[in-house]
Amino acid sequence: MINYNPKDWFTFIFRIHKADTVRKLFPMFIALSIYSAAIAWLELSFWNLSANSEIKNISLMHGLLGFVISLLLVFRTNTAYDRWWEGRRQWGTLVNSSRNLAIKIQAMLPSSNKEAREFFRIMIPNYAFSLKNHLRKTYKPEEMEALPGDHEPVDLSKHVPNQLASRIQHKTMELHRQGELSGDQLIILNNELQSLTEVCGACERIKSTPIPFSYSVFIKKFIFFYIMTMPFGYVFSLGYLIIPMVVFIFFVLASLELIAEEIEDPFGLDANDLPTDTICNNIRLHVGELL
Secondary structure, eight states, X not given: OOOOOTXXXXXXXXXXXXXXXXXXXXXXXXXXXXXXXXXXXXXXXXXXXXXXXXXXXXXXHHHHHXXXXXXXXXXXXXXXXXXXXXXXXXXXXXXXXXXXXXXXXXXXXXXXXXHHHHHHHHHHHHHHHHHHHHHHTOOOGGGSOOOSXXXXXXXXXXXXXXXXXXXXHHHHHHHHHTTSSOHHHHHHHHHHHHHHHHHHHHHHHHHHOOSOHHHHHHHHXXXXXXXXXXXXXXXXXXXXXXXXXXXXXXXXXXXXXXXXXXXXXXXXXXXXXXXXXXXXXXXXXXXXXXX
16 A cells, blocks of 8 residues: 655656556557547548538537546446445454454453463464455465464465464363353453454455446446547547547546556555555554553
């Protein structure tokens, strides 16, 4: 995630970063410039069309459809941002649940039970790291802190966060059977333990349910035909100035679509995705301080 000062707005105009849509769209800028220049030359120099030609009326279509395409893009970006913000809320819930679980474990377990405290100190952050890697479809064993002693390794062919959540739950029930935790304390801890799996399910829902395919395809087709037909009508009033105008309008419309595509899956490695690595490290730091 890009950290920036929102008040330092003037430097944004000249700042170019790897997530900037100008980089991604630059080849299309060149192609559209050539295309617009060719249309302008054909209409003005080769065909010698007059300003009263019926082709000029094509610009009326763009005036009517401009409002429609703006509504579609506003809805598209709002939907994508809602997914981004929902993902951030879920990871905020994970942070709070991890802290609350560590605080309650620290208060409930006797200080003499160092083995159980060490178990939770390691496993709670491990769950956060496993969820992050699960959403990215990767696995980084160097991020997972190993438990002391002989423990069964995690099966990577299965759902890793579920395995870790199950081990945390089993350890809690074991402490209850040993008399280290009372029934009332077990009920209190259950809310935090249940929250881990609920956050995982919510993040999986966001990641595995993109915007409907037909809707996404329609917006891309709409932008394409809107831009490709623009030079035909406006060339009579703008001449060769149609070239930068078409490029600029395409930049605005396509950038909104690209931004929406980037943030609708907020758990990846794109520049504007959520800082899940930082969040996981903070969970490990705070849980370690508590336990």
